[in-house]
Amino acid sequence: MTTDRILEGLARREPAAxxxxxxLVENQGDGFERVLSRAHRLLGRGGTRRVxxxxxxxxxxxxxxxxxxxxxxAQRLSVGVVAVDPTSPFTGGALLGDRIRMExxxxxPGVFIRSMATRGAQGGLxxxxxxxxxxxxxxGFERVLxxxxxxxxxxxxxxxxAETTVLVLVPESGDGIQTLKAGIMEIADLxxxxxxxxxxxxxxRQEVEVMLGxxxxxxxxxxxxxxxxxxxxxxxxxxxxxPSDGPPVQPSGRWEPPVLGTVATTGVGVDELTAALDRHxxxxxxxxxxxxxxxxxxxxxxxAVLERKLRRWLLEGTRVEELLASRLDELADGRRxxxxxxxxxLDQVKAGGSATR
Amino acid sequence: MTTDRILEGLARREPAAxxxxxxLVENQGDGFERVLSRAHRLLGRGGTRRVxxxxxxxxxxxxxxxxxxxxxxAQRLSVGVVAVDPTSPFTGGALLGDRIRMExxxxxPGVFIRSMATRGAQGGLxxxxxxxxxxxxxxGFERVLxxxxxxxxxxxxxxxxAETTVLVLVPESGDGIQTLKAGIMEIADLxxxxxxxxxxxxxxRQEVEVMLGxxxxxxxxxxxxxxxxxxxxxxxxxxxxxPSDGPPVQPSGRWEPPVLGTVATTGVGVDELTAALDRHxxxxxxxxxxxxxxxxxxxxxxxAVLERKLRRWLLEGTRVEELLASRLDELADGRRxxxxxxxxxLDQVKAGGSATR
Numbered sequence: 041m042t043t044d045r046i047l048e049g050l051a052r053r054e055p056a057a058x059x060x061x062x063x064l065v066e067n068q069g070d071g072f073e074r075v076l077s078r079a080h081r082l083l084g085r086g087g088t089r090r091v092x093x094x095x096x097x098x099x100x101x102x103x104x105x106x107x108x109x110x111x112x113x114a115q116r117l118s119v120g121v122v123a124v125d126p127t128s129p130f131t132g133g134a135l136l137g138d139r140i141r142m143e144x145x146x147x148x149p150g151v152f153i154r155s156m157a158t159r160g161a162q163g164g165l166x167x168x169x170x171x172x173x174x175x176x177x178x179x180g181f182e183r184v185l186x187x188x189x190x191x192x193x194x195x196x197x198x199x200x201x202a203e204t205t206v207l208v209l210v211p212e213s214g215d216g217i218q219t220l221k222a223g224i225m226e227i228a229d230l231x232x233x234x235x236x237x238x239x240x241x242x243x244x245r246q247e248v249e250v251m252l253g254x255x256x257x258x259x260x261x262x263x264x265x266x267x268x269x270x271x272x273x274x275x276x277x278x279x280x281x282x283p284s285d286g287p288p289v290q291p292s293g294r295w296e297p298p299v300l301g302t303v304a305t306t307g308v309g310v311d312e313l314t315a316a317l318d319r320h321x322x323x324x325x326x327x328x329x330x331x332x333x334x335x336x337x338x339x340x341x342x343x344a345v346l347e348r349k350l351r352r353w354l355l356e357g358t359r360v361e362e363l364l365a366s367r368l369d370e371l372a373d374g375r376r377x378x379x380x381x382x383x384x385x386l387d388q389v390k391a392g393g394s395a396t397r
Numbered sequence: 398m399t400t401d402r403i404l405e406g407l408a409r410r411e412p413a414a415x416x417x418x419x420x421l422v423e424n425q426g427d428g429f430e431r432v433l434s435r436a437h438r439l440l441g442r443g444g445t446r447r448v449x450x451x452x453x454x455x456x457x458x459x460x461x462x463x464x465x466x467x468x469x470x471a472q473r474l475s476v477g478v479v480a481v482d483p484t485s486p487f488t489g490g491a492l493l494g495d496r497i498r499m500e501x502x503x504x505x506p507g508v509f510i511r512s513m514a515t516r517g518a519q520g521g522l523x524x525x526x527x528x529x530x531x532x533x534x535x536x537g538f539e540r541v542l543x544x545x546x547x548x549x550x551x552x553x554x555x556x557x558x559a560e561t562t563v564l565v566l567v568p569e570s571g572d573g574i575q576t577l578k579a580g581i582m583e584i585a586d587l588x589x590x591x592x593x594x595x596x597x598x599x600x601x602r603q604e605v606e607v608m609l610g611x612x613x614x615x616x617x618x619x620x621x622x623x624x625x626x627x628x629x630x631x632x633x634x635x636x637x638x639x640p641s642d643g644p645p646v647q648p649s650g651r652w653e654p655p656v657l658g659t660v661a662t663t664g665v666g667v668d669e670l671t672a673a674l675d676r677h678x679x680x681x682x683x684x685x686x687x688x689x690x691x692x693x694x695x696x697x698x699x700x701a702v703l704e705r706k707l708r709r710w711l712l713e714g715t716r717v718e719e720l721l722a723s724r725l726d727e728l729a730d731g732r733r734x735x736x737x738x739x740x741x742x743l744d745q746v747k748a749g750g751s752a753t754r
Binding site (some may be wrong): 073074076077080081082083084096097331334335338339341342343345346347349350351353354355360364365367368371372374377378379380381382383385386389390 | 430431433434437438439440441453454688691692695696698699700702703704706707708710711712717721724725728729730731734735736737738739740742743746747
């Protein structure tokens with residue numbers, strides 16, 4: 041399928057064209073940026089909401105994602121899903137039972153599910169995932185879910201390309217709490233304690249709330265609220281509202297991340313989760329954070345695209361590999377260092393001179 | 398401390414100079430590449446072995462690292478450690494008990510432990526970690542351990558900058574098996590099932606062996622051995638040797654990753670682990686993989702350094718930000734796309750023209 045054919049098919053809303061467009065972007069094939077550039081015109085019109093869902097393996101993210109899809113479908117909303125998750129049934133990593141269960145939603149024409157391999161896309165995975173979410177939005181899906189597994193930097197970067205980030209934990213996530221302590225988990229807008237019918241769930245949920253400074257008992261709660269460099273607010277606001285019952289009180293106009301309990305397998309708490317997603321969306325709009333966040337993400341994306349283009353040009357359009365090969369012996373025996381050689385190559389690139397083909 | 402002073406201090410093997418050099422590299426401060434370039438001359442002389450240790454949170458990596466340090470110290474080998482691990486006692490994430498226990502080795506002058514924050518070093522974390530390991534090698538540590546937590550792409554990339562990669566699992570690592578299934582875990586040279594006194598440990602170890610194709614029952618075992626693109630061999634070799642007792646049989650000359658059982662808290666299996674590390678090192682040398690791997694890593698590093706330099710130049714030395722700011726309205730309303738603007742900027746950079754300050 042040529043790029044023109046893909047673009048025509050996308051305009052006619054053909055699922056096959058969407059699938060091809062996604063493959064093109066995933067493989068960075070010829071013309072992929074042209075397709076994305078065209079899709080860009082259709083973005084940001086307010087018809088689509090993006091939700092990033094992440095958490096440690098085994099937290100039940102896929103089941104929760106499925107429950108969310110069903111809830112959205114009951115509201116007649118179309119749903120596109122990108123799953124970047126080696127353990128997800130979408131990507132074939134999980135038990136057969138899960139996969140069969142998922143088929144119930146994946147056969148629905150109002151649902152489009154795409155899994156992404158995490159291999160090979162090193163460094164650029166967050167950008168590629170965001171680009172695929174762009175295609176889903178441009179195609180007209182009203183909800184776009186981005187599911188990743190893990191609490192590493194890459195996984196968090198991906199989940200945070202969405203407007204709303206949900207972190208899913210389970211009562212057994214002792215490591216979750218450790219990571220929270222390390223400050224890494226301040227990234228989410230909503231926290232979900234799934235499998236909350238298990239022993240220790242209430243205690244764990246309270247621990248998460250203490251950690252986030254929502255509940256008394258946290259050493260941080262008398263500190264000034266922590267503003268994050270990306271313009272989102274941290275979860276350490278002082279609150280006198282009810283700690284875990286009902287919606288969080290936001291007297292200051294800041295978003296205070298709620299900690300919700302769910303049992304995804306039975307659907308308990310999923311209505312509250314969709315309600316919290318709506319509240320966060322309304323908050324983003326009312327506060328101006330939506331427009332601000334979008335501009336910030338567009339600038340970040342342009343930088344990422346520029347870096348990718350530059351890297352590609354550097355490695356393919358210049359004599360870098362040739363130069364590198366000719367210096368490898370000197371590198372190995374210590375006569376030259378990676379820094380000398382990189383500087384030499386960069387000088388040539390800057391001069392637009394002999395390193396350029 | 399000036400760069401010259403740091404270099405003098407490093408030559409005199411002053412720990413304070415090493416600590417300053419590491420901070421300089423971590424912050425990419427003025428002159429950091431000069432220090433690394435000088436250190437490069439001292440690398441690859443064979444006195445140092447690098448071991449990467451990774452695995453999911455709670456697998457007991459820190460305790461195992463501590464046990465390894467003690468074993469190396471008993472052999473009078475000096476040990477440098479870089480811990481990139483939000484849950485590690487080195488980085489302050491874990492329980493107080495662990496931290497106190499670790500102090501026994503951290504007060505030993507033959508041991509140098511450095512923790513790294515994972516925040517802020519997005520994208521370049523693997524390179525920075527490898528550079529800090531370089532400093533430890535250049536300083537003369539005979540064993541350099543690189544500890545990361547998680548099985549995400551970033552964590553694996555980091556662990557694989559070492560000559561030998563150890564993946565630590567626990568019997569409860571159900572997700573471990575799922576990730577194995579997804580093929581991600583083919584990255585390790587040695588597999589350790591820690592806490593192997595727990596129920597289900599033998600069964601889990603067998604499952605890992607089946608998954609790796611060491612033990613009968615794997616659908617892959619009749620397939621051709623899987624050669625990885627980076628020159629390491631995969632673990633799917635057909636073997637008729639004993640599955641879990643004694644060293645793995647390697648009739649073909651390929652390395653077959655052993656699956657070892659340990660109880661890090663009591664030291665069970667740690668001697669076997671150090672013996673397996675020695676075997677892997679001997680294998681790398683005898684097969685020529687050591688020299689080959691080193692050249693491959695040096696080439697990869699030079700590319701990474703070049704990309705970093707280029708990115709820095711692009712974002713600091715050119716008018717990119719200015720251009721981006723002036724185009725942000727057009728980006729937000731869809732008149733321009735990130736791809737148009739990135740192409741415009743790249744054209745200017747290539748022309749060495751108006752985008753350059």
